[in-house]
Amino acid sequence: MNENMKTDSKRKQYIRRQQRRIFPWKWVMIMMLLIVVCVAAIILLTGTRTKTEMTSNHIQSVQVTESQAIDENAMNSMDWNLVLVNNENAIPYNYEPELVEVSGGEKVDGRIYDPLMEMLEDAKEANLGQLPMVVSGHRTQEKQQKIMDDKIAEFRREGNSKSEAEKLAKKWVANPGYSEHQIGLAVDINGATYDLYFWLQENCYKYGFIFRYPGDKADITGVAEEVWHYRYVGVEAATEIHERGICLEEYLEEK
Ligand code: ZN
Numbered sequence: 001m002n003e004n005m006k007t008d009s010k011r012k013q014y015i016r017r018q019q020r021r022i023f024p025w026k027w028v029m030i031m032m033l034l035i036v037v038c039v040a041a042i043i044l045l046t047g048t049r050t051k052t053e054m055t056s057n058h059i060q061s062v063q064v065t066e067s068q069a070i071d072e073n074a075m076n077s078m079d080w081n082l083v084l085v086n087n088e089n090a091i092p093y094n095y096e097p098e099l100v101e102v103s104g105g106e107k108v109d110g111r112i113y114d115p116l117m118e119m120l121e122d123a124k125e126a127n128l129g130q131l132p133m134v135v136s137g138h139r140t141q142e143k144q145q146k147i148m149d150d151k152i153a154e155f156r157r158e159g160n161s162k163s164e165a166e167k168l169a170k171k172w173v174a175n176p177g178y179s180e181h182q183i184g185l186a187v188d189i190n191g192a193t194y195d196l197y198f199w200l201q202e203n204c205y206k207y208g209f210i211f212r213y214p215g216d217k218a219d220i221t222g223v224a225e226e227v228w229h230y231r232y233v234g235v236e237a238a239t240e241i242h243e244r245g246i247c248l249e250e251y252l253e254e255k
Pocket of ligand 1: 136181186187188228229230
């Protein structure tokens with residue numbers, strides 16, 4: 001009996017051990033491994049996509065920041081009205097002012113339209129009652145290049161060598177990329193009488209414009225006197241420039 005019971009319990013132990021051995025640990029492990037691999041793959045894929053999205057977002061934001069910087073630099077934050085353009089200072093990179101047409105067909109930066117028209121209206125009395133004409137406003141790079149080419153050709157026709165003609169032309173015409181006309185803030189004004197220019201020289205600052213190239217500042221501006229050329233800088237700067245008899249280069253150097 002006792003012997004029998006012992007054998008019985010040994011058998012049960014054996015069966016339990018067998019059952020434990022039959023339990024598919026191997027499959028459980030494989031399944032778990034598969035799940036782990038799947039989860040890892042999902043995490044990896046989602047992660048990559050997020051990273052790609054982030055990278056492209058980053059590129060976009062960098063591009064936006066760059067173009068904003070150019071815009072702000074050129075148009076807004078750094079006092080758009082005080083942008084300096086002369087023989088040494090090129091027009092700002094990618095500068096594209098929003099242009100509007102003035103009577104006569106020339107175009108200017110929309111922000112100077114009102115003060116310009118006001119000034120021209122008020123100048124009528126010094127111009128035999130006629131509205132002075134804007135004969136040159138904004139110029140594209142191509143237009144400035146053509147003006148330069150024409151001037152060189154003119155000096156060539158007078159018998160100058162190519163290099164002489166180029167040198168002479170540069171005294172009269174700004175190099176493409178270095179003309180104030182290319183930023184849309186400068187205008188050449190044509191009058192019926194010379195009195196108009198005296199009036200403009202005395203009054204243009206009230207409208208935010210300056211007589212940009214006075215004869216006595218030619219050594220600083222690099223341009224011989226141009227009584228017809230007026231540049232918008234805003235009333236504040238124009239008033240100081242007018243009252244102190246300085247030119248834009250001198251004014252900006254102090255700022
Ligand atoms: Zn001009």
